[in-house]
Amino acid sequence: MFNRTFFHIGRYFTMLGRVFSKPEKWGVYRKEFFHEIDSLGITSLPIIAIISLFMGAVITIQAAFGFTSPWVPLYAVGFTTRDSVILEFSPTIISLILAGKVGSNIASEIGTMRISEQIDALEIMGVNSRAFLILPKIAACVLINPFLILISMFLGIAGGWLLGTLAGVVTTYQFVYGIQYEFNSFNITYALIKTVVFAFIIASVSAYHGYYTEGGALEVGRSSTKAVVYCSILILVFNFLLTQLLLS
């Protein structure tokens, strides 16, 4: 058990060593990078937008429902929505959702390339297959995910305001006052630091599981599942560690 764990950790870091070696040709890598921005980032926008809007609305309604005491001002609803969305919902929950969507995509794509000998074909050509396949994905995720999370934050809060006011649980004035109340800009920095770390985990861990797939279609499915499971666990562990480091 421990031997296998250390084996995988060692192989993961060896893989990263090869991933971050000098590319054969920057131009080809740049093309791949923009392709990944589109395939891993832009295509995730609709699902992130829908989830963020509704989750923001649910947080607002739940907060309003919970604050029954007359001593708690109604602007606390906006305040709670803002902090929940910025501190936890957008960076962590959206990253977990991206681990499912993007992680399984990366693992199954690279896994399929492995079992159909496309990775062998790259190696035979003299291409550093780890760098060519994985580096653009890591770079794209690390660059685009913070923007996705910023959009998620905006839509989450906007969803809370829109549906909260439509449902009549809070007024626009109270909500806007609440989201401005004692705003600490470091919370955004903290969320973005978490996002970058999570993005790296999603891309690299999923790529690792895909790259070392052995067998056939069944194993590609297993690699994909493993990638999502390990990414989710690591995101939760690093969420705790980073929160402890940055906020305590």
Added chain:
Amino acid sequence: MIELKHINKSFNGRHVTQDFSCVFDRGKTNLIIGESGSGKTVLLKCIVGLTQVDSGEVLYDGQDFLRLNPRDKQNLRKQIGMLFQGGALFDSKTVEENITFPLAMFTDMSHEEQKDRAQFCLERVNLAQAGDLYPSELSGGMKKRVAIARAIAPNPRYLFCDEPNSGLDPKTSILIDKLIKDITEEFQMTTIVITHDMNSVMEIGEKVVFICKNQKWWEGSNQTILDTDNKELEDFIYVSKFLKELKNKKMKA
């Protein structure tokens, strides 16, 4: 020329290739034949460095491939073209992008020059109109021909083909075989083909190596293989009752 000296490879103590030595000449189609599971593909993967050998030497025109440093190994690999069993075309790229990929990666050719070269290679394999198609839109035979076009695009000195005829009808198989032979002669490459198709052996086998029981069992050419008195090779060639009767008739005549 590729020279193999005493190649040994085993997996979990089970020998897959034992003391294999052979010389494959430039400008000739060299065939390695043998039953399924006899270790042909493992041997090919050992030659190109996809599988690590336990012991032995693989010499590419005198250069010991296994003892080269990673950079030199990578440089040597740029001179290798390989046709995989399933084609191994990149699904996300068009046929033309598949062919121009090694050129874009390793040459200073302009975009136009790359396109011209891709078109030349596609014409060479009789697929001039297929440049804009994706691999999923191609038939098995077309995929193999595109894979050949991709393999020859960077003008390799060495060409390896792993069962180029698997899954193809006899007519398409002969076409692929002839293509491999013509290209080998035209570009003066050292070509090694793994197969268990006797049609290929008779069509293009200028040099034939038979692997049996994980070692080299017989060496000759398509001119001499039918006259062999090697029991295992006879069993491999004349596997059906029909062929056995044909052989007996020939002997009597």
